[in-house]
Amino acid sequence: MNLNNSIACLHFNEQYIGQKALSGLKIRQILASSSSGKELALDLSQKTTISSDYRDISVLLSYPCYDQPAIRFKFKLYANNQLLVEDSSFPSVHFGSLEFDTYTLWAGVYSDDGRLLDETEYVFVINKPMWMSYPMLFLYLLLLGGLVYGVARWRGKVVAEKKRKEYEAHKIEQNIKLSEQQRLIAEQQKKLLEAELSLKGKELASMALGTFAKQEMLEKLRLVVQEQLAKSQCGRKNMELVLKQINENIVEEDSWEVFQQNFDLIHQRFFRTLRERYPSLTATDLRFCAFLRLNLSTKDIAQMTNLTIRGVEAARYRIRKRMEVPDGMSLVDFLIELK
Numbered sequence: 209m210n211l212n213n214s215i216a217c218l219h220f221n222e223q224y225i226g227q228k229a230l231s232g233l234k235i236r237q238i239l240a241s242s243s244s245g246k247e248l249a250l251d252l253s254q255k256t257t258i259s260s261d262y263r264d265i266s267v268l269l270s271y272p273c274y275d276q277p278a279i280r281f282k283f284k285l286y287a288n289n290q291l292l293v294e295d296s297s298f299p300s301v302h303f304g305s306l307e308f309d310t311y312t313l314w315a316g317v318y319s320d321d322g323r324l325l326d327e328t329e330y331v332f333v334i335n336k337p338m339w340m341s342y343p344m345l346f347l348y349l350l351l352l353g354g355l356v357y358g359v360a361r362w363r364g365k366v367v368a369e370k371k372r373k374e375y376e377a378h379k380i381e382q383n384i385k386l387s388e389q390q391r392l393i394a395e396q397q398k399k400l401l402e403a404e405l406s407l408k409g410k411e412l413a414s415m416a417l418g419t420f421a422k423q424e425m426l427e428k429l430r431l432v433v434q435e436q437l438a439k440s441q442c443g444r445k446n447m448e449l450v451l452k453q454i455n456e457n458i459v460e461e462d463s464w465e466v467f468q469q470n471f472d473l474i475h476q477r478f479f480r481t482l483r484e485r486y487p488s489l490t491a492t493d494l495r496f497c498a499f500l501r502l503n504l505s506t507k508d509i510a511q512m513t514n515l516t517i518r519g520v521e522a523a524r525y526r527i528r529k530r531m532e533v534p535d536g537m538s539l540v541d542f543l544i545e546l547k
């Protein structure tokens with residue numbers, strides 16, 4: 209300003225003078241405390257990073273009060289997800305149990321009429337512990353993913369193993385049912401075969417009885433006719449006619465051979481087995497063995513063989529000795545069980 213050698217009068221604004229006079233709010237000290245009681249003074253000349261152990265903060269301000277009326281201090285602590293505010297008549301404050309984050313500390317001094325006289329800021333960082341760091345979180349994700357994959361795979365194996373066991377159990381159950389069905393079918397077939405064999409055996413016995421009876425009757429009749437012809441007791445022509453009819457009814461083929469063949473088919477080579485094991489048995493013995501295998505009574509056998517009951521018993525005793533049948537076992541049972 210150029211006054212050109214003039215006189216001027218300068219008036220200062222009293223509010224401006226008061227504000228300038230009261231300026232100079234500063235952060236004098238910030239102490240960080242750990243849970244173990246250790247303290248760390250923060251560097252106030254720059255942004256400071258402290259470890260995760262230090263989560264309690266004590267702040268001390270300095271301000272030239274001179275002879276000014278009563279003043280108050282206000283503190284604000286900003287973070288991403290929180291705001292802490294404290295009012296105090298003293299230039300100090302304490303914030304405890306702070307989270308791991310970046311904080312901005314704002315401090316202001318107010319007059320008694322609410323005017324902001326001065327303010328200051330400071331930024332500090334409370335680091336996250338190692339286990340909460342991004343690399344560790346990434347590692348946790350990997351471990352969690354591996355765990356989930358392992359559990360899923362284990363679960364899949366358990367389910368697959370359970371299904372496999374259920375399938376095997378079902379298959380075994382089906383096989384058991386199938387085996388049981390096959391066993392029942394085999395038993396039914398065996399019973400039918402046994403019934404059929406029994407029926408065939410009875411038919412064969414009946415056929416043998418009828419054939420042998422017929423043959424014996426015709427043979428006896430032929431002998432009688434021949435005897436009468438020799439004695440010339442009846443007309444020769446008539447007797448020759450009767451004899452011709454008898455000869456025509458007598459089977460040329462050996463009926464006993466046919467009987468043996470059919471009997472072997474039904475009773476699994478019965479005669480062949482007897483001949484191989486007991487070569488001392490005669491043809492008559494073999495015939496008796498067949499009748500006994502058919503479980504014919506002594507009376508029936510006597511009629512078929514033209515023997516007395518005693519003769520049949522003697523034949524049975526002779527066969528028993530030749531075959532060396534054990535004592536206590538009947539000859540019929542022995543022949544039936546013969547394989």
